Amino acid sequence: xxxxxxxxxxxxxxxxxxxxxxxxxxxxxxxxxxxxxxxxxxxxxxxxxxxxxxxxxxxxxxxxxxxxxxxxxxxxxxxxxxxxxxxxxxxxxxxxxxxxxxxxxxxxxxxxxxxxxxxxxxxxxxxxxxxxxxxxxxxxx
Amino acid sequence: xxxxxxxxxxxxxxxxxxxxxxxxxxxxxxxxxxxxxxxxxxxxxxxxxxxxxxxxxxxxxxxxxxxxxxxxxxxxxxxxxxxxxxxxxxxxxxxxxxxxxxxxxxxxxxxxxxxxxxxxxxxxxxxxxxxxxxxxxxxxxxxxxxxxxxxxxxxxxxxxxxxxxxxxxxxxxxxxxxxxxxxxxxxxxxxxxxxxxxxxxxxxxxxxxxxxxxxxxxxxx
Numbered sequence: 001x002x003x004x005x006x007x008x009x010x011x012x013x014x015x016x017x018x019x020x021x022x023x024x025x026x027x028x029x030x031x032x033x034x035x036x037x038x039x040x041x042x043x044x045x046x047x048x049x050x051x052x053x054x055x056x057x058x059x060x061x062x063x064x065x066x067x068x069x070x071x072x073x074x075x076x077x078x079x080x081x082x083x084x085x086x087x088x089x090x091x092x093x094x095x096x097x098x099x100x101x102x103x104x105x106x107x108x109x110x111x112x113x114x115x116x117x118x119x120x121x122x123x124x125x126x127x128x129x130x131x132x133x134x135x136x137x138x139x140x141x
Numbered sequence: 142x143x144x145x146x147x148x149x150x151x152x153x154x155x156x157x158x159x160x161x162x163x164x165x166x167x168x169x170x171x172x173x174x175x176x177x178x179x180x181x182x183x184x185x186x187x188x189x190x191x192x193x194x195x196x197x198x199x200x201x202x203x204x205x206x207x208x209x210x211x212x213x214x215x216x217x218x219x220x221x222x223x224x225x226x227x228x229x230x231x232x233x234x235x236x237x238x239x240x241x242x243x244x245x246x247x248x249x250x251x252x253x254x255x256x257x258x259x260x261x262x263x264x265x266x267x268x269x270x271x272x273x274x275x276x277x278x279x280x281x282x283x284x285x286x287x288x289x290x291x292x293x294x295x296x297x298x299x300x301x302x303x304x305x306x307x308x309x310x311x312x313x314x315x316x317x318x319x320x321x322x323x324x325x326x327x328x329x330x331x332x333x334x335x336x337x338x339x340x341x342x343x344x345x346x347x348x349x350x351x352x353x354x355x356x357x358x359x360x361x362x
Contacts, residue, residue, distance in 0.1 A: 031223040031239050038233010038249055046229065054233055 032066050048082070061090075065098060072136055080116075091130050106130075227261060234266075243277070256285070260293050284321055 027045035030036065034050035042058040048067040056069065060077045063069055067082035074089045081096040084103065091108040095101055097115035105122040108130070112118060222240050225231065229245035240255035248265045256270040262277035273285040278295040288302040292310030300313070301321035307313070 027224075028226040028229040028245070029222075029224045031237070031241075033239040034223045034235065034237040034241065036231060036233060036235045038231055038235075041230040041232075042226075043228035044226065050223070050237075 030067075063099075074136065076130075087136070089130065089133065089136065091127050225262075286321060 027047055028042055029047045030050045030052070032049045036050070036052045036054065038054045040046065040052065040054065040056045040058070042056075042061075044058070045060040045062070046056065046058045047062045047064055048056075048069060049064045051068045051070075053070045055071050056073045056075070058073075058075045060079075061073055061075045062079045063082040063084055065081045068085075069083070070085045072087045072089070073084070076090060077092040077094075078088050078090040079094045079096065080088075080099045080101055083100045086103045088103070088105040088107070090106070093105055093107040093110045095105075095110070095112045095116045095118060097113040099113075099116040099118075101116070101118045101120065103120045105118075105120070106125050106129070107122060108125060108127045110122060222242055223237060225235075225241070225243045225245045225247070227244045231245070231247045232249060234249045235241075235247060235251045235253075237251075237253040239253075240257070241251075241253045242257045242259065243251070243262045243264065244259040246263045250266045250269070251264060252269045254270060255272045255274075256268055257274045258264060258268070258277045258279065260276045263280075264278070265280045267282040267284060268275075268279060270285040272287040272289075273283055274289040274291070275283065275294040275296060276291040277293070278297075280297045282298045282301070283296065284301040286303045288300055288305045290296060290300075290305070290307045290311040290313065292308045294308075294311040294313075296311070296313045296315060298315045300315065300317045302317065302319060303321050305317060305319070
């Protein structure tokens, strides 16, 4: 299992408590009428039904139908049923029926359902790539 | 450090990262989004399946696919309220037109309707809302018509409110200002008056045929 590295002492303590509570803690859920602009970091699952502009780091990310993410996603598993405009860095990616994806999807395993709209590249990377990757690659224009 | 590590070092900021307030280089669209528009995501679909009562068969068919991909937080109960769990940290601004439960960390402003800030939650920034229940920590400001500070609340900063409830044990370092929204409501009332005043004569002159009006007008002169 990939661990989430922490740097600052404040987050170190938060990390512990988050882990202790993770078993009973429900997944974060952002409803359709929630909009966020900024950086999201989750030690677990995040379900997006709303609109997020920014970077997301999660263990598992679900973009629900009606959800929209604009920005980069880094996760271990990504499920997209909504809209994505940006890049994905995840060993396991699943694009569901009805999804609209624009951008680049770096993956090791990917599923694309019939009915999904994908425009962009889907470069394969070995699993080790995701473990050693420390910063997101620059955007190529 | 690996891929999933938090990128906390300021020096590591990359152009690929999206920062609040500036548009990412690779995506022209995001630059157009203003905070007001965030609340209205383009597809209006999501509201429909929840709110509208539909015939059972169609309803079931329509609902089945999203529910399979969307693990609904069953614990939150009836309507799917948004939950920011303990594990979630947000750096940036959050806007919501529905109720929201915060148990994680937020650095930035929160705009909501009903905002519940849980015991272990931490918000650095201003919390705006119609109703704010605080059991956790806020460093910054609260601007809300109705504010509840529970016994575990820790509030550093000012509270702007109309109606406040403070339970024993709450820590407040800041001042309480009870004028929240009042100047606004007056302003909006007066605006409404102005609108009515201005719209009435205008509509009257448009709707009513000219001759009578002219007659009265000349009579006045």
